[in-house]
Amino acid sequence: VxxxxxxxxxxxxxxxxxxxxxxxxxxxxxxxxxxxxxxxxxxxxxxxxxxxxxxxxxxGRAVELGRRxxxxxxLAWALSIHKSQGMTLDCAVIKLDTIFEFGQAYVALSRCRSLDSVTISSASHNFRTAIRANPKCLKFYEELDDAAVIHTKTHE
Structure with missing residues (x-):
């Protein structure tokens, strides 16, 4: 629970x-x-x-409508990837067929303490469509690498 x-x-x-x-x-x-x-x-x-x-x-007083x-x-036998963000799980069965956003597979796969406790459940097994990074992030990291190379060359 x-x-x-x-x-x-x-x-x-x-x-x-x-x-x-x-x-x-x-x-x-x-x-x-x-x-x-x-x-x-x-x-x-x-x-x-x-x-x-x-x-x-x-x-001048609020009227009470009801109480609950x-x-x-x-129940917590199943969680959305969004809800599991920030949690550490002992084990997980992850369904990659429903991934719809960049980085979502990473969030799901990185919740468990060990990859031995992760089971991937996928009907298609086409991980290229599920595991993908945002192109803007990839470009940013490429630019960081380029800047590091330029910085290194100017100080040689």
């Missing part, structure tokens, strides 16, 4: 923290989670309440 709000910055339990539900409390029925950031410590996740107000006021109570967790 993944936290959907910051719960305890001191324990590094922030929006996006991942863990495993190990059990539920009895009353009230709440999930007890072992998070990757907290090691063996088990954390009970309480209900969170959101109150929705009208933008119009009545007598929920557990701030979501």
């Amino acid at each position: 993944m936290l959907t709000k910051t719960f305890s910055p001191q324990k590094r339990l922030v929006n996006g923290s991942r863990g495993i539900i190990v059990r539920f409390t009895k009353a009230p029925c709440l999930p007890v989670v072992k998070f990757l950031a907290t090691g063996d410590e088990e954390i009970t996740i309480p209900l969170d309440e959101w109150v929705f107000y009208s933008t119009a006021t009545t007598g 109570r929920q557990i701030p967790l979501q």
Whole structure:
């Protein structure tokens, strides 16, 4: 599962923290989670309440439209590449068929601690269409290389 709000910055339990539900409390029925950031410590996740107000006021006071109570967790057995950015994963199955942006394959492939824990799932196996760099970035790096060569030659 993944936290959907910051719960305890001191324990590094922030929006996006991942863990495993190990059990539920009895009353009230709440999930007890072992998070990757907290090691063996088990954390009970309480209900969170959101109150929705009208933008119009009545007598100078905002009108409450409703309340929602929920557990701030979501399933995390699958993540978008965008959501996984900045995470370190123990393992991943990466589907390259859906890559649509320059550099996206790099972000996906660089999430895991080791390439041994990466499985690439692709129907076409045409990696040239999935793994590509932005031409502007390539040009920038070529210009850096050229500038380095010129700089080196002037100081010989």
